Amino acid sequence: MILDRASLAAQWDVASVRADFPILGQQVNGHPLVYLDNAATAQKPLAVIERLDAYYRTENANIHRGVHALSQEATGAYEAARASVAKFIGTPESRSCIFTRNATEAINLVAATWGSANIGAGDEIVVSHMEHHANIVPWQLLADRVGATIKVIPVTDIGELDLDALPGLLTERVKLLSLCHVSNSLGTINPVEQIIPLAKTKGITVLIDGAQSTAHFPVNVSALGCDFLVFSGHKVCGPTGIGVLWGKPELLNAMPPYQGGGDMIDRVSFDGTTYRQIPERFEAGTPHIAGAIGLGAAVEYLMARDQAALDAYERELLGYATEQLKAIKGLKIYGESAHKVSVVSFVIDGVHPADLGTMLDMDGIAIRTGHHCTMPLWARFGLEGSARASFAFYNTLEEVDALVKSIKKAQMMLG
Ligand code: PMP
Numbered sequence: 001m002i003l004d005r006a007s008l009a010a011q012w013d014v015a016s017v018r019a020d021f022p023i024l025g026q027q028v029n030g031h032p033l034v035y036l037d038n039a040a041t042a043q044k045p046l047a048v049i050e051r052l053d054a055y056y057r058t059e060n061a062n063i064h065r066g067v068h069a070l071s072q073e074a075t076g077a078y079e080a081a082r083a084s085v086a087k088f089i090g091t092p093e094s095r096s097c098i099f100t101r102n103a104t105e106a107i108n109l110v111a112a113t114w115g116s117a118n119i120g121a122g123d124e125i126v127v128s129h130m131e132h133h134a135n136i137v138p139w140q141l142l143a144d145r146v147g148a149t150i151k152v153i154p155v156t157d158i159g160e161l162d163l164d165a166l167p168g169l170l171t172e173r174v175k176l177l178s179l180c181h182v183s184n185s186l187g188t189i190n191p192v193e194q195i196i197p198l199a200k201t202k203g204i205t206v207l208i209d210g211a212q213s214t215a216h217f218p219v220n221v222s223a224l225g226c227d228f229l230v231f232s233g234h235k236v237c238g239p240t241g242i243g244v245l246w247g248k249p250e251l252l253n254a255m256p257p258y259q260g261g262g263d264m265i266d267r268v269s270f271d272g273t274t275y276r277q278i279p280e281r282f283e284a285g286t287p288h289i290a291g292a293i294g295l296g297a298a299v300e301y302l303m304a305r306d307q308a309a310l311d312a313y314e315r316e317l318l319g320y321a322t323e324q325l326k327a328i329k330g331l332k333i334y335g336e337s338a339h340k341v342s343v344v345s346f347v348i349d350g351v352h353p354a355d356l357g358t359m360l361d362m363d364g365i366a367i368r369t370g371h372h373c374t375m376p377l378w379a380r381f382g383l384e385g386s387a388r389a390s391f392a393f394y395n396t397l398e399e400v401d402a403l404v405k406s407i408k409k410a411q412m413m414l415g
Contacts, residue, residue: 031364081296090220186335
């Protein structure tokens with residue numbers, strides 16, 4: 001591939017984008033930081049950092065309770081953040097966006113409430129072989145509790161869902177299909193716009209794990225037609241400790257509460273307690289107010305980007321990185337779908353991923369090594385884990401070069 005870096009630069013001014021992310025200007029171990037662990041967590045733009053700072057300097061108060069000015073201001077900011085999140089995922093109803101701690105908690109919430117009410121002995125839950133543990137273990141806990149069974153959509157050798165197996169798996173016993181939109185280990189973008197209608201015609205409830213997809217492209221729940229979507233704030237340039245559960249309002253309002261406490265109740269008495277409707281129904285106690293407001297700033301930041309240029313830029317990064325990494329002797333990439341985000345998992349003959357990660361860190365390069373919370377997936381490929389470089393829209397082609405150079409150096413020393 002002949003790279004036309006000039007035309008790429010004209011489309012996406014990565015230098016000015018990088019200026020929004022102060023952490024990227026750092027040196028690590030005496031080298032400029034090359035941050036390629038974006039699938040684990042993304043860096044934060046000034047828009048988010050400054051919003052958090054302003055909140056704690058001038059707006060901090062508890063929400064939904066006080067009559068005083070600060071409380072009303074904080075409540076307004078918190079609810080405005082919910083409206084931003086609703087816009088971000090394409091729903092006109094911000095009340096259907098519940099703030100959670102992260103994607104993991106959002107899935108656990110659905111398993112504990114909707115799952116307990118709707119899944120019983122003999123029922124089946126379908127997930128895929130490429131799920132993150134967060135989209136496996138909550139269903140195992142539920143299945144063990146109620147006597148349900150988990151079935152798994154197989155993954156092909158290039159790291160795609162085996163769609164031929166799907167119709168046979170979606171039997172009338174299946175109550176739930178819970179599927180990642182994008183695999184955090186393979187980068188594969190699953191064809192959920194094809195899969196969701198298939199499940200819905202069979203009356204199956206569908207949860208989409210958007211933890212990775214929301215970081216790369218717009219996800220529109222209204223267009224997708226799923227029942228639940230979950231994602232984490234920290235992967236979309238927002239703070240840690242805040243995530244989102246979106247659900248169809250009629251489903252959410254019919255679900256039993258998750259945690260009990262302040263804010264989620266209508267009336268409390270020792271004769272019996274009644275609960276509020278969404279979103280408060282699922283937001284017991286004082287929430288992560290600053291986190292929600294920071295997430296609002298993050299999704300506003302993302303929505304203000306030129307998505308077509310961002311897509312083209314990330315595709316270029318992925319294409320270049322794939323080509324350069326493949327040229328390294330003994331390196332094998334796992335996840336070769338034509339439909340993938342800028343995530344590259346790989347192993348190198350004779351080099352343990354953890355040793356590689358440690359060597360790269362000495363050059364200031366941050367990658368992920370290990371199972372990436374997808375142990376069943378790696379077992380399917382006969383691996384314990386991999387090295388993973390995951391690129392965001394603020395990474396550069398020069399950083400790919402630095403990665404490749406450092407890998408070659410490590411390979412000489414370790415191989
Ligand atoms: N699902 C996927 C696909 C993920 O990549 C992750 C995070 N690696 C999660 C769920 C869980 O996200 P969190 O740890 O933020 O809850």
